[in-house]
Amino acid sequence: MEKTTHLQVLEAEAVYVIREVAAQFQNPVLLFSGGKDSIVLTYLAYKAFYPAKIPFPLLHIDTGHNFPETIEYRDNLVKKLGATLIVGSVQEAIDKGMVTEEKGYNASRNLLQTAVLLDALEKNKFDAAMGGARRDEEKARAKERFFSHRDEFGQWDPKNQRPELWNIFNGKKHMGEHFRVFPISNWTEMDVWQYILQENIEMPSIYFSHRRKVFKRDGMYLAAAPFMKLKPDEKVEELTVRCRTIGDVSCTGMVLSEAHNLQDIIDEIAATRVTERGGRADDKRSESAMEDRKREGYF
Amino acid sequence: MNHIKEKQMSNNNGYLDMELLRFTTAGSVDDGKSTLIGRLLNDSKSIFEDQLEAIKTASQKRGNEFVNLALLTDGLKAEREQGITIDVAYRYFATPKRKFIIADTPGHIQYTRNMVTGASTADAALILIDSRNGVLEQTHRHTIIASLLGIPHIVVCVNKMDMVDFSQEVFDKICTDFNKMKDFLKLKDVHFIPISALKGDNVVNSSENMPWYKGPTLMNLLETLPVSHQQIDCAARYPVQYVIRPISAEFPDYRGFAGRIASGSFHVGQEIMVQPSGLCSKIKHIHFGKQDMQEAHSPLSVSMELEDEIDISRGDMIVPKDQPAQVGNEVDMMMCWMNQKPLQVGGKYCLLHPHLETRCIVKEVNYLLDVNTFEKKDSAEVVLNSIASVKIKTMKPMVYDKYEDNRITGSLVLVDEATNETVAAGMIL
Numbered sequence: 001m002e003k004t005t006h007l008q009v010l011e012a013e014a015v016y017v018i019r020e021v022a023a024q025f026q027n028p029v030l031l032f033s034g035g036k037d038s039i040v041l042t043y044l045a046y047k048a049f050y051p052a053k054i055p056f057p058l059l060h061i062d063t064g065h066n067f068p069e070t071i072e073y074r075d076n077l078v079k080k081l082g083a084t085l086i087v088g089s090v091q092e093a094i095d096k097g098m099v100t101e102e103k104g105y106n107a108s109r110n111l112l113q114t115a116v117l118l119d120a121l122e123k124n125k126f127d128a129a130m131g132g133a134r135r136d137e138e139k140a141r142a143k144e145r146f147f148s149h150r151d152e153f154g155q156w157d158p159k160n161q162r163p164e165l166w167n168i169f170n171g172k173k174h175m176g177e178h179f180r181v182f183p184i185s186n187w188t189e190m191d192v193w194q195y196i197l198q199e200n201i202e203m204p205s206i207y208f209s210h211r212r213k214v215f216k217r218d219g220m221y222l223a224a225a226p227f228m229k230l231k232p233d234e235k236v237e238e239l240t241v242r243c244r245t246i247g248d249v250s251c252t253g254m255v256l257s258e259a260h261n262l263q264d265i266i267d268e269i270a271a272t273r274v275t276e277r278g279g280r281a282d283d284k285r286s287e288s289a290m291e292d293r294k295r296e297g298y299f
Numbered sequence: 300m301n302h303i304k305e306k307q308m309s310n311n312n313g314y315l316d317m318e319l320l321r322f323t324t325a326g327s328v329d330d331g332k333s334t335l336i337g338r339l340l341n342d343s344k345s346i347f348e349d350q351l352e353a354i355k356t357a358s359q360k361r362g363n364e365f366v367n368l369a370l371l372t373d374g375l376k377a378e379r380e381q382g383i384t385i386d387v388a389y390r391y392f393a394t395p396k397r398k399f400i401i402a403d404t405p406g407h408i409q410y411t412r413n414m415v416t417g418a419s420t421a422d423a424a425l426i427l428i429d430s431r432n433g434v435l436e437q438t439h440r441h442t443i444i445a446s447l448l449g450i451p452h453i454v455v456c457v458n459k460m461d462m463v464d465f466s467q468e469v470f471d472k473i474c475t476d477f478n479k480m481k482d483f484l485k486l487k488d489v490h491f492i493p494i495s496a497l498k499g500d501n502v503v504n505s506s507e508n509m510p511w512y513k514g515p516t517l518m519n520l521l522e523t524l525p526v527s528h529q530q531i532d533c534a535a536r537y538p539v540q541y542v543i544r545p546i547s548a549e550f551p552d553y554r555g556f557a558g559r560i561a562s563g564s565f566h567v568g569q570e571i572m573v574q575p576s577g578l579c580s581k582i583k584h585i586h587f588g589k590q591d592m593q594e595a596h597s598p599l600s601v602s603m604e605l606e607d608e609i610d611i612s613r614g615d616m617i618v619p620k621d622q623p624a625q626v627g628n629e630v631d632m633m634m635c636w637m638n639q640k641p642l643q644v645g646g647k648y649c650l651l652h653p654h655l656e657t658r659c660i661v662k663e664v665n666y667l668l669d670v671n672t673f674e675k676k677d678s679a680e681v682v683l684n685s686i687a688s689v690k691i692k693t694m695k696p697m698v699y700d701k702y703e704d705n706r707i708t709g710s711l712v713l714v715d716e717a718t719n720e721t722v723a724a725g726m727i728l
Contacts, residue, residue: 004526006319006398008599015587015600016559019541023613023654047588048600051553052545135389142388161386162721163412163637165419166710167559168651172719186400188391 007195010187014041015048016167017146017183018130022048022055024171025128025179029086029121032058034070035246036203037132039077040192041184043201045130046081057084059129061117063109063248064091065227070246073204088120105217105229108250118154121178128171128179136188146185152176190269197262207265209242209257220253317393318526323402323417323450325441326427331458335427335496336390336403339518342503343392387417396522408440411670411684412637415724418448419710423524425454425517430463430493434476436671442477443670446484447633447686447726449706452524453489456517461495465508483673492517530597535563536624536700536708537617538653543602555586555602556611561653561707563619564596565603570620573611574698579620580607614655616698616708624700624708628693631665631728633702635686638715638722642681642689648722649714650693653707657695658716664689688728702726 018041021028030045032038045054060074078085090112093099098119099112121129135142145161147169162170171179184192196203213224215234222228224236228250241254242265259265326332390401402417404410418424424445428438445453455477463469470493481489492501493512500506503518515523540558565571569582584604585592595601603617611617618624636642642661650659664678665688681687702709713723 003316003318004596004598006317009319012559012598012600016540019557019600023541048557049543050588050602051547051550051555052543053547136391142390143386163416163724165416165712165721165724167420167707168653168710168712170651170712170714170719170721172649172714174719186389186391188393188398190393191398 007191007198010184010191011044011047011195013186014044014183017169017181018045018048020169021128021130021171021181021183024169027124027126028056028128028130028181029059029124029126030054030056031117031129031131032060032074032085033132033246034060034066034074034204035132036192036196036207037134037184037187039132039201039203040187040195041130041132042077042081042083043199044183046083053082057086059086059088059117059120059124059126061088061113061120062090063113063250064089064094065109065225065248065250067204067206067223067243067246067249067252069204069206086120086124088116090116093119105231107229109248110251121154126178127173128181130181130183132184133182134187134189134192135182135185144182144185146182147171148180148182149173150178150180154178156180190266193262193266193269197266203262204246206243206246208261209240209259209264211238212241212254213238214241214254221256223249223252223254225249317396317398319398319400320423320521320524320526321400321402321421322423322425322454322521323404323414323421323445324425324427325404325414325417325444326425326437330427330429331496332403332427335425335456335458335494335502336401338496338499338502339399339401340390340392342499342518343394387413394518394522399521408437408670408684411440411444411686412635412724414441414444415448415635415637418444418450419706419724421448421450422526423452423454423521424450425456427456427458428473428477430457430459430469430473433473434480438477439480439672440670442480442484442486443668443673446486447635449702449726451488453486454517454520454524455489455491456496457491457493458496460493460500460506460509461498465493465500465506467509467511470512490514490520492520530562530705530707531564533562533597533705534622534624534700535565535619536561536705537565537603538698538708539611539613539615539617540654541613542611553604554608555604556617557600557602558617558654559600560595560597562597562705564594565617565619566594567592571605571617572620572623573609574616574618574624575626575696576610576615578607578609580605580609582606614695616653624698626696626698628696629662629690630693630697630699631688631690632711632725633668633686633728634681634689634713634723634725636681636683636723638720639683640715640722641683642685642687642723647716649716650691650697650711651714652697652699652711655695655697657693657697659691659693659713662690662692689725691725699727701728 090109093116094101099115133141145164213236214221215224215236242257242259243252244255246252259268324332388403390403392399404413404417426441457470457473474491493509494501500508501516505516537558537560539556543555543557545553567582567585572579582603583606585595585601587601644661647658647660650657666675667678668686670686700708709727711725712721715722
């Protein structure tokens, strides 16, 4: 018998978790950010239920500061898969006074996403939200469960997590509570790219190297955009770059790169010595920045 | 170790062919567990510069004299503050041959439930012994748990060999002591390696200090242990997880039974039985996504169509006609209790068995197992971290195998009906 590869095992595990969500919950949703992890997750969901359509909608929390390429990619994908898309808008929440925009040079709408996300989950009565978070991304995520219980405030209590044994997932909950579910928990950045290559999944163009106007801050390149305030000593220059992760423009670091195709990206990752979240300004705020945000209900 | 990167860069298709091995590490901080994991990650180049930078800064802030590698594995704020590991953390690293998932669990008795959790999905268990102390009570505990959870391979790492002058005599004595336990615990595959996690001896590179040791290094062993979690050699089992019905113009009559093959393999044309109903049919079609398959084996997730229209739903199990599983509603099992609130004998719990949800009553406690000595004790209370043999009765019949024959169809969990917490892990006897 042929040996089973690690990608086959990871794929089978993720599909198993996605199907488990569809079976155990009344009203699940898949959180789509436009990043590679949520793209792979959407693709896995498509495979899991084929020839039926994905039996739950995709939810995108749009900060209003997205790369246009992300939005274009999202709309095409939804059309191609025949999926349902729901958009939660941070701009709308700001306009309504639900949240207040951060000020200053490092202002980001990243934190505001949490309030909009929790609001969208509540309004649509979603009882399980699947995301593409991976345990290898960050130390607080290393202890996250596949099925992660949230109280009625959407909060995570890392010290009181349910034990998760074998392949048995306990999604039982009280009214008003919900679950976050992470089907690709056990994947690494390398696994994700290898899988994209193996399955030949189309990706947004900004993952590949391109010429872009950028400026340098705290050792990272950020994309120049009308809403990005420059400090007096910061200069915009045009360079050949690509994104290693995609969040909104304000916190997505670009790396100098000549990776023009998937194989190039994989070679680049194999040689690189900095984690992908090393390019995320939002994680650099404090040693436990991610855990603090997760407790509040961030993904 | 740069050759790993080079190989990946020059031959990425090699990477696509890697296997996956899951292992668990049990041991306390004093055994050098964090140092060992740190070394495996470091020597396989799995620690990145920004992570190293972050823990360097954190170590300095804390006033640590050296870079504290434990900060890498201790993920939660509370743990970093108290300097202990209180939960299972998952770590990843890869060599050109394999991808590894480590379930890193704390080893103190009050964390038995975490050890059980980490062990439940492991192919191998690394058991650390401090060469200066030899086989201790905690070694017994870690080994008993590994044996209860049916972990196929045990790797005994006799650590801190540098502190005993790399003495073969010390190593041999520890092996002899450990082997006394091997027989009555029915351990199948045990390996012994003398190492120094701190100095790196026999972890990735062979030790020059111990020429008397002719076996593989820890990394060699991890790269070559058979991956047996997939249960390919067990009787075929296919628990039905979800029924796919597109009800579309293109697929008007499609009715697919989706699931992950728990063990063995199935092929198109095979005669099967659906349990518990006992109805029989043949496999008409196996596919995953748009890909048709003639045959599929564990642990793949697939979808199956059958020749006959028979009633099947989530919680049923498809098995070969001539190799049925057991069906019944009274079973004995070994159980690890995982909740602050003790087990209520006569109490009702929600029972989760692959895709089946039902209620059960705990009829009686047969005995309690002392995880330090392996002695059976008459039942006292079953409390947090107790391991006990109990008898339960379920409302709906279960389709199951003994845990020793099948780690998926032989396992179950109990859930408290009031709090919805997972309170026990059960292994059917």
